[in-house]
Amino acid sequence: MKRVQILFLLSILSVTSWAQAQGTTVVWGKVTEASTGSPIPFANVVFKGTSIGATTDFEGYYKLSTTQRFDSIHFSYIGFVPKTKFIVAGKEQNINIQLEEDVVNLQELVFEAGENPAFQILRNIVDHKKVNDKRRLSAYEYEAYTKIEMDIDNISDKFKQRKIIQKVTSVLDSIEQIAGEDGKPVLPVFISEAISKYYYKDSPRMAHETVLNTKVTGVGVTDGTLTSQVIGASFQQYNFYQNWLNIVGKDFVSPISDGWKINYEYDLVDSLWLGDYYCYRLDFFPKREQDLAFRGSMWIHKDTWAIRQIDVTVGKEANVNFIEKIKIQQELVPTTESAWLPAKTRVMIDVSELTDRSAGFLAKFYVSNKDIVVNQPKPDKFYENPIEMVEDVNDRADDNEFWADIRHDTLSATEVHVYEMIDTLTKIPVIKTYTDIIQTGYTGYYKIGKFDIGSYSYFFGNNNIEGIRLGLGGRTNIDFSKKWELSANVAYGLKDEEWKYKFHVRRILSRSPWTEVKYMHQKEIDQIWLLNDDIDNANVFYAFSRFGTLIDPFLRQKNYFTFFTVLGRGLSQRVSYRQEYFKPLFDFEYYKDPYAETPTVRNNLSVAEVILDTRYARDEIFVINDNQRLSMGTIRWPAVNFRYTLGLSALGGDFTYHKFGLSIEKRQKMGIFGVGYLTLSGGYNFNNLPYPLLKAHIGNQTPFYFNFAYNMMDYFEFVTDKHVAFRWNHSFNGFLLNSIPAIKKLKWRLVGTVNVLYGGVGQKNYNLIPPTYDTNGSEIAPFFALGQWPYIEAGYGVENIFRFFRVDFIHRLTYTNRPGVNNFGIKFSYKFSL
Known part of the structure; x- marks a missing residue:
């Protein structure tokens, strides 16, 4: 009996061992790019030698399981070198992999007989663009989560030898964990997160974004008013249903543009299920590698001919300067009204190093959209301000629990480390010094607390009237006041021994709609031919014109008062009153009344003018940079400017006139x-x-x-x-x-x-x-x-x-x-x- 029990026990143990040996193999992990650390969505992951596999999701994650015994797993994706990893059968294991970009260009496709099977799919895509394009909706809105990271990459040994870099060697020694297993080290310099509500309305076409919360950490960058606006969703809109996409200021032709056959070659690669959507996969590349076009893959939903997923790349062969690579990945979802909207978008821009003693630059953008609502437009007045912020937009930037709750996706371990590294960098004195120098070069002003010293263009000049001209100036900034701005400049000519000066005071009455008043008083030397409103006094051309021999110069004294307000979306009005006195410094005379019996000859001129400036730019986008309102340009519509000038002799001018x-x-x-x-x-x-x-x-x-x-x-x-x-x-x-x-x-x-x-x-x-x-x-x-x-x-x-x-x-x-x-x-x- 005892022998029977022992044999029974041994048989149970052997069956258990055999069952464990034959147990389920589970492999999970993340696939990323070796050079940037960015996730690779839509990559193929299979047990080697089989068709058992899956594709990575938008974040690059995958999970595979099988009861069969395999010893390796294979990773592949178009444009990257495939890689195989050994696994242990019958166990759960985490395998993260980084793929190296394949530098060998893809060969052109050759179709020997019949029509390329991809062409009929392309025709169906184009025929259904109006149905699938989000612009067909009367309105849509969603909550957007935007994340931006900027890094210094391609850090060469010669770059590390620079003095400023040597002073941050302790930081550089630890940055390899940023890129990961096979990746190259990068030095993060900026990371931001934003939560906003984005609204779109058709007829008339308008968009509005309310930025609700921002969190910004960067070297030389603070969470100011401008930063809080430009890190939102408004500047991360990519719609491949348009014929052209504007990226880094260049227009790239879409692979599903109306003229698709002129610009691209296509290959029908596969058909597969992506979740609940059965899709065709099409690969494409430009006919001419220098063209502003994409190379990549798109997954087309078989029933609606809509883009379910798209992954495109612009390589360094394209006619774009300083760009090593641009990569855009997007996942779209259908709405209740047929049109598809982006659920997730990732953009990566890799800027190449200029010399072997410099480094490259890497910018990564991620946008997640949720809570989509369609065809519920709001009144036109709601869209008047394209971008606005809530008053306490960055008050909770340091509340980690708050951000953990409102993020659409959790931060990766690498991104958490990025915050820590940037915080360390900003505390290094030499970094702060260099960022101050760069900011001064860009703005023309050097910030000292509540005041900015500048602009440096006023500091020095040399011409035949003034001789050597020395100057100094400054202004208050937003730390001084969010409503008042004071500015003053003074200069002295060593030859004419005359002081010149300009000062102004500006009061911001309202930021929404933007309304302000300003008073300025000025005494300056100018030239007749530069009395033209087409020239900005801060323009380099104007600055150069003050050197050498001045043509028809005169001494100008000016009082100027202006009121400006935004009346509606794209419509603004400025009302100004100007008094000016001109004293020519060249041989000049004129008749006050040439038809009098004895005409009076005069030398000086006085004017008193009321000026009305009206501007209408229907889709112009403005952002607020501290106390300044900056135009980001128009998109489709022209900008129209109208000016009426009334000269009044009754207010001290020499003439009455209309212009x-x-x-x-x-x-x-x-x-x-x-x-x-x-x-x-x-x-x-x-x-x-x-x-x-x-x-x-x-x-x-x-x-x-x-x-x-x-x-x-x-x-x-x-x-x-x-x-x-x-x-x-x-x-x-x-x-x-x-x-x-x-x-x-x-x-x-x-x-x-x-x-x-x-x-x-x-x-x-x-x-x-x-x-x-x-x-x-x-x-x-x-x-x-x-x-x-x-x-x-x-x-x-x-x-x-x-x-x-x-x-x-x-x-x-x-x-x-x-x-x-x-x-x-x-x-x-x-x-x-x-």
């Missing part, structure tokens, strides 16, 4: 032909005025190119009292040059310009100037005006030479016989452009 001005500005996409920048403007003066009060059009006699000037026109060459002007600046991007084998690797880009000016001056305005004669008795014209023909100049050139320089060849096509003018010129310019 009207109108301008229309538009950025025009031209598909494969690039993008054009169009400006159409005009002005009319109804009364008689001496020429300093007329319109002096900006000439350019420097060797440099400026897009607001007539580059082959001399300084103060033409004056008008009525005019119409047309400007067209066009960048062809890689059009034509991308197709030339010897040129395309240089990434040069063609540019073209056309400037046309038509107008004139009435005889009564000529009569205001006393005649002067040369030694031969011939009358000298006090100024020049256009005749019956318009002034026309046209140019062509190449930009992106050595990634920074532009050369324009410009021809003057009319008024070519004027003495002293050049009819052809070569102009140079410097531009940092992606």
Whole structure:
């Protein structure tokens, strides 16, 4: 009996051992990129040699299980080197893997007979775009969670030898854990999180975002008003149903654009289930590698022909400067009204190092959307401010429990470590010094507590009137007040021994809608030909014009009061009152009344003006940078500016007059032909005025190119009292040059310009100037005006030479016989452009 019990026990143990040996194998983990540490969604994970497998989710996670015995698991994804890992059968095990990018370019596909099977799917996708595109909805809204991380990557040994880097060696020694197992080390410098509500409305097309909470940690960056706005969802909108996607300021053609067959090659790779959706997988790549197009994969839902998932990459071959790689991954979900909206979006931009003594830059963006509501539009007034913040937007930035509750996804261990590392970096003195220098170079001001010293453009000058000019200035910042801004600048000329100064006080009455008042008083030396509202006084062109010999200079004293308010979305109004006194520092006279029996000759000029400026830009986006309101540009619609100026002699001016001005500005996409920048403007003066009060059009006699000037026109060459002007600046991007084998690797880009000016001056305005004669008795014209023909100049050139320089060849096509003018010129310019 005892022997039977022992045999029974042994049999039970053997069965148990056999059952354990034959137990379930469970493998789970995460797949990431080796170079960036970013998750790889949609990657294939299979037990090697079988079809038993799965794809990673949007966060790169996977889980596989089987009762069969296998000794290895295989990971693969398009554009990456496959990798195999050994496993232990019958056990649960965690295997995280990093895949290296495959630097070998994919070969073009060749179809020998019949139509490419992917083409019919593409036609169905395009036919159903209007149904699946989120823009077909009358409205939608959702809660958005946005996470942004920026790192220094590609840290070379030579870069580590820099003195500033050596002082953070202790930090660098620990950063390898940021990238992970096979990854390269990165140095995090910024991370942010934001929770917001995003709203969209069609007819009219408007969007609004309310930023609810932000958490920002960065080297040289604080959670200020501007940061809190730009880290939200408004600047992370990617819609592949559009023909073109604007990324880093460039327009990339979508793989499902209406002209898909012109730009891309396609391959139908597979059909598979993604959750509850049966999908086709299509791989695609651009026909010309230098084009602004994507390479990647998309998963198309079989029943609706909608994009379920998409993964696209722009490589360094594309005609984009400084970019090693751009990667966008998106997962979309259907709404109750058929259209699909992004549920999760991840964007990675890898900026290459400029030299072997510098490092690269890595920016990673993640957006998660939930609680989607469709077709419940709000009143138009709700959308008037494209972006706004709640008052306590960053009050809970340090409340870790609060953020753990409201995040859509938990932070990874790496991201938690990023916060810790950045906090360590910001406490290193040399880091703070360098960030202060960079901020000063960018803004022109150096911050000292509640005050900013600058702008440095006022600190020094040298010209024939003032001699050496020394100056100093400053302003208050938001730490001083959120409602008041005070500013003052003072300068002294060693030759003319005159003080010049400017000060202003500004009061912000409301931030929503933005409303402010400002008073300014100024005494300064200027030039007649620079009395033009097309020039910003902070412009480099204006700063350079103050050196050397000044043309028709005068001493200007000015009092200026203005009231500005936003009346509605895209509509703003400015009302100003200006008093100015001009004392010419050159030979100038005019008649107060040329038709009097004994005309009185005057030298000085006084004006008193009321000015109304109205601007309408339907889809212009503004953000608030502390106490400043900054335009981020328009998207589709033109910007229209109207100005009316009323001169009043009753308030101390020498003349009563009426002036009207109108301008229309538009950025025009031209598909494969690039993008054009169009400006159409005009002005009319109804009364008689001496020429300093007329319109002096900006000439350019420097060797440099400026897009607001007539580059082959001399300084103060033409004056008008009525005019119409047309400007067209066009960048062809890689059009034509991308197709030339010897040129395309240089990434040069063609540019073209056309400037046309038509107008004139009435005889009564000529009569205001006393005649002067040369030694031969011939009358000298006090100024020049256009005749019956318009002034026309046209140019062509190449930009992106050595990634920074532009050369324009410009021809003057009319008024070519004027003495002293050049009819052809070569102009140079410097531009940092992606």
